[in-house]
Amino acid sequence: MKVNFFNETNENLKEYQKIIKKALKKEKNKRSIEIVFVTEERIKELNLNFRNIDKVTDVLSFPNDDFEGQSLGDVFICIKRAMEQAEEYGHSTLREFAFLAVHGYLHLLGYDHIDKEEEKIMFSMQDEILKKAKIERK
DSSP states (O other): OOOEEEOOOOSOOOOHHHHHHHHHTTOOOSSSSEEEEEOOOHHHHHHHHHHHHSSSOSSSEEEEOTTSSSSSEEEEEEHHHHHHHHHTTOOOOOHHHHHHHHHHHHHHOOOOOSSHHHHHHHHHHHHHHHHHHTTTOO
């Protein structure tokens, strides 16, 4: 699957782009996705405008409404929140960025975690994708 990156920050994120490509490399989807790295302010603004939630979050996904288009949609990752969560969860920032990208990708495919059954399915898929790419918690 093709992954296009956009960086709305001043950070050098090349190594995160590499790990995200590695995580999604074995996905057989013919459509691409856009990964957009953003600041806390930007993700908070998106969260408020599109979900009516006035707070910072780690990742947001917006599926492409044009089902015939090449792109599945956009995944916005808040870099500061991703780095904080990596520390909170005790694993590498590389693993956290890969996890958030995979999480966002699955949302673009229509998966969710609103109830326990959906959560079980989605989280199992996340783990399988990361395991195939040999991106494990350390």
